[in-house]
Amino acid sequence: MSKGPRDYDDLIVYFQGEYVPWKNATVHVFSPAVKYGAGVFEGIRGYWSEARQHMVVFRLQEHLKRLEYSQKVMRFEKIFRAEELTEPLLEMLRRNDFKQHVHIRPTVYVDGDGESGSQGPVDVNITAVRRSKKAEVETGVNVQVSSWQRLSDLAMPTRVKANANYNNSRMADMQAKADGYDTAVMLNSKGHVSEGPGMCFFMIRDGVPVTPTITSNILESITRATVIELLREEMGLETVERDIDRSELYACEEAFFCGTAWEVTPIRNIDGLPVGDGAIGPITTELTDVYFNLVTGNNNDARGWLTAV
Numbered sequence: 001m002s003k004g005p006r007d008y009d010d011l012i013v014y015f016q017g018e019y020v021p022w023k024n025a026t027v028h029v030f031s032p033a034v035k036y037g038a039g040v041f042e043g044i045r046g047y048w049s050e051a052r053q054h055m056v057v058f059r060l061q062e063h064l065k066r067l068e069y070s071q072k073v074m075r076f077e078k079i080f081r082a083e084e085l086t087e088p089l090l091e092m093l094r095r096n097d098f099k100q101h102v103h104i105r106p107t108v109y110v111d112g113d114g115e116s117g118s119q120g121p122v123d124v125n126i127t128a129v130r131r132s133k134k135a136e137v138e139t140g141v142n143v144q145v146s147s148w149q150r151l152s153d154l155a156m157p158t159r160v161k162a163n164a165n166y167n168n169s170r171m172a173d174m175q176a177k178a179d180g181y182d183t184a185v186m187l188n189s190k191g192h193v194s195e196g197p198g199m200c201f202f203m204i205r206d207g208v209p210v211t212p213t214i215t216s217n218i219l220e221s222i223t224r225a226t227v228i229e230l231l232r233e234e235m236g237l238e239t240v241e242r243d244i245d246r247s248e249l250y251a252c253e254e255a256f257f258c259g260t261a262w263e264v265t266p267i268r269n270i271d272g273l274p275v276g277d278g279a280i281g282p283i284t285t286e287l288t289d290v291y292f293n294l295v296t297g298n299n300n301d302a303r304g305w306l307t308a309v
């Protein structure tokens with residue numbers, strides 16, 4: 001993906017109730033959002049559907065509901081509801097007239113000039129940037145078991161998508177890159193596998209998909225739920241949700257990450273050891289296919305997971 005302000009020149013952002021050019025969508029340095037990371041957000045995918053010749057947004061209501069939950073837990077004085085954000089989000093996409101895949105991000109944050117305990121005033125912005133298919137979906141990634149522990153739910157609410165939580169992700173991700181890996185997988189305070197910096201972990205052992213439970217300090221991922229359902233209903237494979245030990249990472253036949261941004265991304269290597277024989281395995285390959293056909297609107301949307309823009 002190309003980055004940098006110049007690629008954003010023509011973007012329209014939903015900001016303070018209006019649709020404005022990206023360069024006008026700025027937040028004050030005195031805001032608790034800037035000073036303390038007082039914000040919550042969602043990452044959502046919009047896919048340009050070649051088959052339908054319009055954009056579709058994947059599981060929009062589930063994402064906006066999780067955003068409501070995040071605001072509640074963070075005790076924001078006003079909660080932006082899913083019903084209230086749906087139309088601005090879709091209108092922002094229409095105004096941008098995208099003909100490619102995009103990554104959409106609504107952020108609700110504490111504005112004003114308060115201190116770290118301030119709960120308002122609260123505002124929302126919704127952005128979208130063009131996002132082509134990640135090369136890693138085809139190539140797979142090399143992963144480090146991080147020496148940084150995944151946040152504990154005793155320290156921060158791990159199933160809330162709080163901006164501040166992502167400093168935990170950053171530590172693991174930056175360490176992995178500094179050590180020559182693509183990204184990391186973190187262990188939780190009990191020493192079991194938790195998740196990646198922005199994605200959930202699955203492995204295949206003896207033909208069975210296995211993923212950490214939702215009480216493993218993970219984000220309750222919408223893609224994780226999607227993958228469990230697709231494995232069951234499209235591929236006849238029941239996922240086991242249980243604790244995963246570190247040494248199992250070196251025993252599994254296949255492994256992959258999943259998430260809104262990571263989609264389904266194969267893991268080739270963990271701590272320098274090949275996953276299986278180091279090639280992308282058949283279950284991961286088939287799942288990737290099923291997933292992309294679903295999210296890009298190639299199939300009929302029996303589950304009602306796609307919102308037309």
Ligand code: PMP
Binds near residue numbers: 200218219224
């Ligand atoms: N874990 C973390 C820490 C994440 O940031 C994300 C991305 N939102 C995920 C998992 C995957 O969640 P989802 O499938 O809902 O995008």
